[in-house]
Amino acid sequence: MNGIEGAQRSASTGRAGRHLLAVIVSSLIGCLGADGTLAHEGIGPATCDHLPTLEAWLTLHAQRWDTALSAEPGYERPAHVDVCRLDGRWPFADNHQSRVYVRRLETTDDQVTLAHEYLHLAFQHFPSGHDERYVETTARRLVADYP
Ligand SMILES: [Zn+2]
Numbered sequence: 001m002n003g004i005e006g007a008q009r010s011a012s013t014g015r016a017g018r019h020l021l022a023v024i025v026s027s028l029i030g031c032l033g034a035d036g037t038l039a040h041e042g043i044g045p046a047t048c049d050h051l052p053t054l055e056a057w058l059t060l061h062a063q064r065w066d067t068a069l070s071a072e073p074g075y076e077r078p079a080h081v082d083v084c085r086l087d088g089r090w091p092f093a094d095n096h097q098s099r100v101y102v103r104r105l106e107t108t109d110d111q112v113t114l115a116h117e118y119l120h121l122a123f124q125h126f127p128s129g130h131d132e133r134y135v136e137t138t139a140r141r142l143v144a145d146y147p
Contacts, residue, residue: 041120041130044094044101048084054105055083058114064146065115072138074126081121083114093120108143115139 058081069075078098086092086101091113093100100117104110116139123129 040090040092040117040132040135041095041124042092044084044092044097044099048082048097048099051083051085051102051105054102054114055081057105057111058083058100058118061115061142061146062118065142068142068145069122069138072123072128074123074128076122076125078118078121081118091117093117093124095121095124111143112136112139115142 062077062081066077069077080098082097082099084099084101086103091100091102098121100114100121102110102114102117105114116135119135119138120129123135128134
């Protein structure tokens with residue numbers, strides 16, 4: 001899961017495509033949850049390419065969501081979340097660095113994606129934070145209730 005930066009570097013040199021594929025496959029396997037679904041938790045690169053507009057949106061909405069989420073067991077509002085630009089792969093949350101990696105915020109689906117990754121952080125110490133169905137359902141409800 002630490003090979004992402006190296007993989008990107010390899011890709012940018014235009015060689016070692018097979019290595020890149022191996023890294024991606026191993027990353028995906030590493031992200032597979034116990035029930036075989038693709039989990040969205042991983043370890044991001046050392047640096048964060050901040051997306052300030054998305055961070056502002058998330059800060060505003062995290063405040064709005066706070067009351068609703070406080071009723072959910074295991075909720076711990078993160079003190080701070082970095083929203084970092086994702087290059088390739090699937091959007092994911094880095095619990096250790098309190099970061100989410102997403103691409104854009106143009107559609108409702110993008111909002112659900114950002115909310116989803118945020119929820120992985122907010123429930124990271126509770127089983128529901130690792131339950132993709134719970135996280136996705138909650139993200140959709142939050143975006144619908146707090147547009
Ligand atoms: Zn997820």
